[in-house]
Amino acid sequence: MMDAESDALHFLDDDADGVSVKEPVWRLMVIDDEPDVHRATTFALSGVKILGRRLEFLHAYSAEEATQMLCKEHDIAVVLLDVVMEREDAGLKLVKTIRQDFRLEEVRIILRTGQPGYAPEIETIHDFDINDYKTKSELTRTKLYATVTAALRAYEQIRKLDELAFYDRLSKLPNRNKFLDLADARLQAGHCENDAIAIVDIDDFSEINDALGHQQGDRLLQSVAERLKTELGAEVILARIGGDTFALMGPASVMEPVRVLSLFRQPFQVQDDSMVVTATLGMTRQLSADIGGRDALKDANIALKRAKKNRRGSYVVYSSEMGSDIRERVRLLQNLRQAVEAERLFVVYQPQVLLGSEEIVGVEALIRWRREDGSFVPPDRFIPLAEASGMIVAIGDWVLRMACHELKRFQGLGLPDLRMSVNVSQMQFRHPDFMQKLESALQDTGINPRQLELEITETVAMEDADFMLETLHSIRRLGISIAIDDFGTGYSSLSHLRQLPIDRLKIDRAFVDELTQEVTGGHIAAMVIELGRNLKLTVIAEGIEEERQAQQLRQLGCHEGQGYLYAKPLLPDQFVEWVAARKQSQ
Numbered sequence: 001m002m003d004a005e006s007d008a009l010h011f012l013d014d015d016a017d018g019v020s021v022k023e024p025v026w027r028l029m030v031i032d033d034e035p036d037v038h039r040a041t042t043f044a045l046s047g048v049k050i051l052g053r054r055l056e057f058l059h060a061y062s063a064e065e066a067t068q069m070l071c072k073e074h075d076i077a078v079v080l081l082d083v084v085m086e087r088e089d090a091g092l093k094l095v096k097t098i099r100q101d102f103r104l105e106e107v108r109i110i111l112r113t114g115q116p117g118y119a120p121e122i123e124t125i126h127d128f129d130i131n132d133y134k135t136k137s138e139l140t141r142t143k144l145y146a147t148v149t150a151a152l153r154a155y156e157q158i159r160k161l162d163e164l165a166f167y168d169r170l171s172k173l174p175n176r177n178k179f180l181d182l183a184d185a186r187l188q189a190g191h192c193e194n195d196a197i198a199i200v201d202i203d204d205f206s207e208i209n210d211a212l213g214h215q216q217g218d219r220l221l222q223s224v225a226e227r228l229k230t231e232l233g234a235e236v237i238l239a240r241i242g243g244d245t246f247a248l249m250g251p252a253s254v255m256e257p258v259r260v261l262s263l264f265r266q267p268f269q270v271q272d273d274s275m276v277v278t279a280t281l282g283m284t285r286q287l288s289a290d291i292g293g294r295d296a297l298k299d300a301n302i303a304l305k306r307a308k309k310n311r312r313g314s315y316v317v318y319s320s321e322m323g324s325d326i327r328e329r330v331r332l333l334q335n336l337r338q339a340v341e342a343e344r345l346f347v348v349y350q351p352q353v354l355l356g357s358e359e360i361v362g363v364e365a366l367i368r369w370r371r372e373d374g375s376f377v378p379p380d381r382f383i384p385l386a387e388a389s390g391m392i393v394a395i396g397d398w399v400l401r402m403a404c405h406e407l408k409r410f411q412g413l414g415l416p417d418l419r420m421s422v423n424v425s426q427m428q429f430r431h432p433d434f435m436q437k438l439e440s441a442l443q444d445t446g447i448n449p450r451q452l453e454l455e456i457t458e459t460v461a462m463e464d465a466d467f468m469l470e471t472l473h474s475i476r477r478l479g480i481s482i483a484i485d486d487f488g489t490g491y492s493s494l495s496h497l498r499q500l501p502i503d504r505l506k507i508d509r510a511f512v513d514e515l516t517q518e519v520t521g522g523h524i525a526a527m528v529i530e531l532g533r534n535l536k537l538t539v540i541a542e543g544i545e546e547e548r549q550a551q552q553l554r555q556l557g558c559h560e561g562q563g564y565l566y567a568k569p570l571l572p573d574q575f576v577e578w579v580a581a582r583k584q585s586q
C-alpha cells in the first residue's frame, strides 16, 4: 500500500507530447482563510522541483473544509496551516485532528500566522509534531522553498522508516503492526457495526515451500497478495500478518467468507507454473468501537483455529461463546500451573478386585486437583488442557513416580502384592524420553516391573500402528503390563487389536451403566468380554456401582472390576485402612 517509489504516491499526468507519462509528485495542502495567501504560496513555488519531484497543491479555506478534504485525500506530504481562521485557535485544533483523529503521523505541518507576536506553546509544537513555525511575511520564494524542502526531506525519511517498521517487504502490504494501527483507527472512527475482520491462512504453505523452494513460495505469496488486493478493492484493509496469513478488515458485505475463499478457486500463476492452493478463514463480525484491533484479531484467530480443526479450506465466524470458552481455559491453565508449583495436585488410589472372590488385585492411580478454597477440579476438565499445553508430560511423569513410590510403601506396610495401574496420555507416550523416564522410575523406586501397569486409551492404541507396536513391545520387555482403557469407545479393528502386545481390556463405564438397561443389539460389555476371551486377554470393568452390574459381569465371564460398589478412589492412608478393614471382615 505504501511503497515510496511506486503505487501509493500520487502521480501527475504529464501529456506534454501526447504520451501520458505518470510522474510522482509531492502533495502540499494549503489551509488558510485568506485567498491571497493561497495565491502567494502557489506562485512562490510554481514550477519548482524539490527532491526530484514537482509539487501538487490542495486548497482549503477553513479548518472545516480541510477536515473534510483530509477524510478523502491521501498521501499529503506537507500541510501549510494558518493558525487563526474561523476561530482564534482553529489551526491548532486542526493539528490535533490531523494527528489524533486521523492519525496522520507522517504528514509534516508548517504553521503560519499573520500576527508576528503570536506563537504556540513549545509543548504544542512538540506534542503535535509540528515541523516549523513561520510568519506570513516569510512567504518569499527562497524562504518558502527552504522550509518546504526541509519538511519534504523529513517526510521522506519518516516514510522510509515507517515502511521498514510497518510494511511487509515481500508483498508491499501493511504488516501486523500497521494492520493493528489501521484497524484501531477505523474502529475508533466509529460506524464499524457492519465491518468484519478476517484472517486468511494458506493451507499447507510450508509443504509448498519445502517442495518448491522458498523463492517459489515467495512468488506464490505475492501472487496471492496481488489477487486479494485487486479483488477486494480499496474498501478493504489488507495486510500480511504472518508467513502465510493475511488479515482483512472491511465491510462484511464485501468480505463474505465464501466470496473470499472463492478467490482461491482459480490457480495462481507463479512464473511458468499454475499453482492451486486453498485457504482457511476465520472471521469476526459486529465490531464496535470498544473492542481494539488486537482483540478483534485475536477473535478472528480463534475462529481460524476452529476452522482449521474442522477442515482445511473452510471458514468459521467467531461467536462470543468461543471466546469465553477459551478465556476460561486460559485461566484454568494458569491456575493449573500455579497448582503444580504449589503442589496442590495429589494422587488417589481406587481398588480393583476379582469379580468372583472380591479379592483385591490392584489399584488405579488417579490424579486430583484441590483448589485453595477446597473445591476440586475434575480431571476430565484439566487433563485435556494439560495435554493441549504439553504440561501433561511433567504431570504424568510425576504421577508415575508418585504411584511407584506409593506401591513400595504399601508393600512395606505388609499389604498383599498389588498391581499399580497408571494412566498414560498420548503425548507422554509419544515423548522421546518416555521409555527412559519409565526405566528410571522403576530403578529409583525399586518396584517390581511386573506390578506396574500402564493404561492407554483405545484411540491412542489404534493410532500409528508401527510406532505403537514398537513402543508397546519395549514396555512389555521391561515386564510392565498394558491395559486398554475406555475400551469400546474407539474404533478398534480386530486385526489391529490382535497384533498389539496387551494384557487387559478395560470396559468403559458407559457400557457398565448400559448393563442395567434394555438395549437393542446386545450389550457392548458382553461383546468386549467375548472379544477378550478370543484374544486371551483379561477383562476389567470400571464404574461398577451396583451389585446387579457386578453379578451380570460375572455371569458374562468378566474377570475383574473397579467402582464405587467396592471403593471410591482413596488417599493412600484411607486405602491402607480399607484393606485392613476388609481383611477383618473376611
Ligand code: C2E
Binding pocket: 350, 365, 366, 367, 378, 379, 380, 383, 396, 399, 423, 424, 425, 455, 485, 486, 509, 542, 543, 544, 545, 562, 563, 564, 565, 569
Ligand atoms: P479413567 O482412567 O477411565 O478413570 C476412571 C474414572 O472413573 C475415574 O474418574 C474414576 O474416579 C471414575 N470412577 C471409578 N469408579 C466409578 C464409579 O463407580 N462410578 C462413577 N461414576 N465413576 C467412577 P476420574 O478420577 O474423574 O478420572 C477421569 C479421567 O481422567 C480418567 O478416566 C483418566 O482418563 C483421566 N486421568 C485421571 N488421572 C490421570 C492421570 O494421572 N494421568 C492421565 N493421563 N489421565 C488421568
Ligand code: MG
Binding pocket: 364, 423, 455, 485
Ligand atoms: Mg484409567
Ligand code: MG
Binding pocket: 485, 486, 506, 508, 509, 542
Ligand atoms: Mg476408563
